[in-house]
Amino acid sequence: MATTCTVDCLSDAALLEALTAPTPPTKPFRTTIPRRDAALDPLLIAAAAASGPHVTRNHYSHDFFPGPPAPVVDNASFDIASSARKRLTYVSRQAPRRQRLQASLTAEGKENGILRETEPLQSSENLPPVTKKRRPSVSSDLKARNNLSTVTEAGASPKPQPAPRLEIKCMARTRIPTPHGPAFLHLYHNNKDNKEHLAVVVDPAQLEDTGNSPVPAIRSRSLDSVWDEKETEMDRIIRGAYVGRLSSTHQKASDSPVPSQSSNGTNTLPTDLPAPLIRIHSECFTGETIGSMRCDCGEQLDEAIRQISQPITLSNSQTIPGRGAVIYLRQEGRGIGLLSKIRAYNLQDMGHDTVTANLMLGHKADERGYEIAGAILHDLGLGFEGASCSEGVRILTNNPDKVEALKKEGINIVDRVAMVPRSWQDRTRAEERSEVQVAGVTLIGGKTVHGDDLDKYLRTKVLRMGHMLPLWLSEAAEGVVH
Numbered sequence: 001m002a003t004t005c006t007v008d009c010l011s012d013a014a015l016l017e018a019l020t021a022p023t024p025p026t027k028p029f030r031t032t033i034p035r036r037d038a039a040l041d042p043l044l045i046a047a048a049a050a051s052g053p054h055v056t057r058n059h060y061s062h063d064f065f066p067g068p069p070a071p072v073v074d075n076a077s078f079d080i081a082s083s084a085r086k087r088l089t090y091v092s093r094q095a096p097r098r099q100r101l102q103a104s105l106t107a108e109g110k111e112n113g114i115l116r117e118t119e120p121l122q123s124s125e126n127l128p129p130v131t132k133k134r135r136p137s138v139s140s141d142l143k144a145r146n147n148l149s150t151v152t153e154a155g156a157s158p159k160p161q162p163a164p165r166l167e168i169k170c171m172a173r174t175r176i177p178t179p180h181g182p183a184f185l186h187l188y189h190n191n192k193d194n195k196e197h198l199a200v201v202v203d204p205a206q207l208e209d210t211g212n213s214p215v216p217a218i219r220s221r222s223l224d225s226v227w228d229e230k231e232t233e234m235d236r237i238i239r240g241a242y243v244g245r246l247s248s249t250h251q252k253a254s255d256s257p258v259p260s261q262s263s264n265g266t267n268t269l270p271t272d273l274p275a276p277l278i279r280i281h282s283e284c285f286t287g288e289t290i291g292s293m294r295c296d297c298g299e300q301l302d303e304a305i306r307q308i309s310q311p312i313t314l315s316n317s318q319t320i321p322g323r324g325a326v327i328y329l330r331q332e333g334r335g336i337g338l339l340s341k342i343r344a345y346n347l348q349d350m351g352h353d354t355v356t357a358n359l360m361l362g363h364k365a366d367e368r369g370y371e372i373a374g375a376i377l378h379d380l381g382l383g384f385e386g387a388s389c390s391e392g393v394r395i396l397t398n399n400p401d402k403v404e405a406l407k408k409e410g411i412n413i414v415d416r417v418a419m420v421p422r423s424w425q426d427r428t429r430a431e432e433r434s435e436v437q438v439a440g441v442t443l444i445g446g447k448t449v450h451g452d453d454l455d456k457y458l459r460t461k462v463l464r465m466g467h468m469l470p471l472w473l474s475e476a477a478e479g480v481v482h
């Protein structure tokens with residue numbers, strides 16, 4: 001035994017020497033280092049024990065585990081009775097890759113609010129029952145006439161179930177005074193994800209309830225409809241289905257269905273009335289809640305409400321309040337969720353831009369969808385044929401994907417209004433005045449801010465994501481790309 005141990009220790013030392021030497025060995029290992037074919041190699045076992053079972057993410061749970069008894073080897077390195085000795089083999093206790101992938105997708109889906117088939121449709125529990133009117137198809141008609149059975153034949157593989165039709169419902173609405181004027185906040189439920197998406201409707205004319213407005217009110221059909229015959233007028237008012245401005249003396253439930261005309265009873269809109277201005281905005285906790293200057297999201301939300309609230313002057317010199325809506329979608333971090341966005345920020349600090357950081361984390365540059373936004377716009381009667389405001393909408397964005405996605409949802413977009421970052425509009429003036437406001441920077445009602453992170457983000461949106469915005473000129477002249 002003593003002899004074998006000495007031989008092995010020497011060979012271990014020689015191997016270590018060869019591996020750690022400043023210059024690679026001149027002769028091949030085979031000629032300088034004795035064979036190492038012992039059943040238990042102490043060096044390898046020590047290395048594995050020191051590194052632990054999770055050497056890399058992909059090797060998590062791989063380890064040495066007792067295997068079948070080892071065959072008796074004459075020159076075994078350890079003096080353990082071979083009958084009692086269990087051979088250690090390197091085996092994996094990981095689930096197959098397919099199962100691990102599925103588990104991680106489910107976890108990620110939860111994070112991003114995607115409902116799995118096994119989860120209850122929490123958010124659609126209050127949706128009205130869907131009455132599906134099925135048009136008889138030619139084949140079902142024939143079957144009915146010939147009295148043929150429509151039951152699936154035994155043995156036929158079940159057809160994959162189509163995804164349920166998207167349903168949304170405005171659950172509640174209330175007046176919100178903002179620094180730019182009054183708005184109505186609408187909260188929506190849907191049967192696709194478990195997020196509460198929102199619509200900030202700017203239409204202060206409907207606060208008056210005088211019946212004189214030349215334009216139709218922007219109202220939610222699902223909110224104004226009667227949900228249940230047991231529902232009282234007060235129930236409807238409490239969930240926001242009221243007209244005018246609610247007060248201790250004014251409480252009037254809205255009609256259902258909403259009349260599809262302006263409140264003065266006409267269907268014809270002033271010819272020079274601009275289409276309502278809308279913005280589809282995606283949630284950004286960092287930009288909107290804690291005033292992060294890594295992006296311009298807080299500022300964009302503020303700017304959207306400000307622009308939509310601007311009064312409109314018609315050619316007959318009549319001025320009417322601004323009208324439109326911000327559809328606020330809960331798709332944080334361009335759909336990857338806050339957790340992944342935080343990780344992406346760390347990659348950005350290491351020198352990657354916002355697009356590359358997403359890709360490095362296994363996400364797409366943009367994972368958002370606009371189906372729910374389209375449905376909310378339909379519900380509000382904005383931008384589609386047959387709506388009370390059939391004039392189409394103007395959209396406030398630089399993002400060509402949003403425009404295309406909304407067109408696919410059937411939204412009639414008559415114009416796009418650019419969303420120019422305040423820091424690119426105001427920089428020269430601010431530098432001249434050398435005053436940069438810091439308090440309340442990108443929050444609602446805040447002022448312009450500048451910063452390197454913000455600049456990188458804005459430039460990447462133009463240069464890598466195809467946003468339709470001229471680069472801030474001095475940067476463009478320098479050709480700086482981050």
Ligand SMILES: Nc1nc2c(ncn2[C@@H]2O[C@H](COP(=O)(O)OP(=O)(O)OP(=O)(O)O)[C@@H](O)[C@H]2O)c(=O)[nH]1
Nearest residue numbers: 281282283284295331332333334341354397398399
């Ligand atoms: N993944 C990721 N998301 C970010 C980053 N910075 C901002 N966001 C997200 O981007 C979204 C903001 O996008 P939007 O306000 O819809 O604007 P946009 O698509 O850039 O296009 P515009 O309509 O032109 O403003 C929010 O969900 C933010 O959380 C980032 O660095 N990484």
